[in-house]
Amino acid sequence: MKKTTFMLAILLMAIAPCTRAQKSFDVNIWPSGAPVSNGIKDDVAKINVNLPADKGNRGRAVLICPGGGYGGLAMDNEGTNWIDFFRNQGIAAIVLTYRMPHGVKEVPIGDAEEAMRIIRRHASEWKINPSDVGIMGSSAGGHLASTLSTHSKADARPNFQILFYPVITMDRSYTHMGSHDNLLGKDASKEMEKLYSNELQVTPQTPQAFITVGSDDGLVPPMNSINYYTALLRNHVPASMFVYNNGPHGYGSQRWFRYTLEMQLELKAWLASF
Secondary structure, eight states, rough: OHHHHHHHHHHHHHHHHHHHHHHHHEESSSSTTTSOOSSOTTOOEEEEEOOOSTOOOOOOOOEEOOOOOSSSSOOTTTTTTGHHHHHHTEEEEEEEEEEOOOOHHHHHHHHHHHHHHHHTTTTOOOOOOTTOEEEEETTTHHHHHHHHHHHOOOOGGGGEEEESSSSOOOTTTTTTTTHHHHHOTTTOOOOHOOOOOHGGOOOTTTTTTEEETTTTTTTTTHHHHHHHHHHHTTTOOOOEEEETTTTTTTOTTTTTTHHHHHHHHHHHHHHHHH
């Protein structure tokens, strides 16, 4: 009996890595080379695909865009730490590693748009409904997510958006200047700033949104979220926004954030509502 149990344990250990490999894997976004360069050699954009178990799979996917001021990526707190939250609800969690712009705005935007196209091209293989692919972004990742939501067309536009303390505007009076300078450059024109102030680009076709922000966010002014939410309502786009009175910037998935449980419950309820 002991020998049988031992052999079964060995067999399970051998099988487990294969099972995980079938559910979680990386895909290079530009295997033949990116069409737009930021000047950084060997800078690779990719997605980490995490599919839910077949049982309970809702056919929904979320492309997760970590923040970092367009100068880096908070991959754990605003990226990979969210995988289990979505997979436990039968939702594919696809974490985007996008390239930094270094003043070439087309670089991260192009990476994110191509990631959306890849998800939809593989929808049948990955058991995803191509009409139920959302995007999630935190901080500067929220600007990237809202940019696709307001600028992108056809197969690159998400079906819904989830934004945590997002950078929305490029208006110098209340943007996050680090994100502004890294994306558009310090000498960006007023026309370019207006174009990528996403609160000004909302239309009735903009996908529905879930937004959270802390009223005491000292890094990205809460008016970024408030003005975007107002623009969504003005255009009759369904939107939910939650403002926390003690939510410093960057709370992400951190357990020290006192509203983490409430925030996740609200998001879970919102995702179940459509």
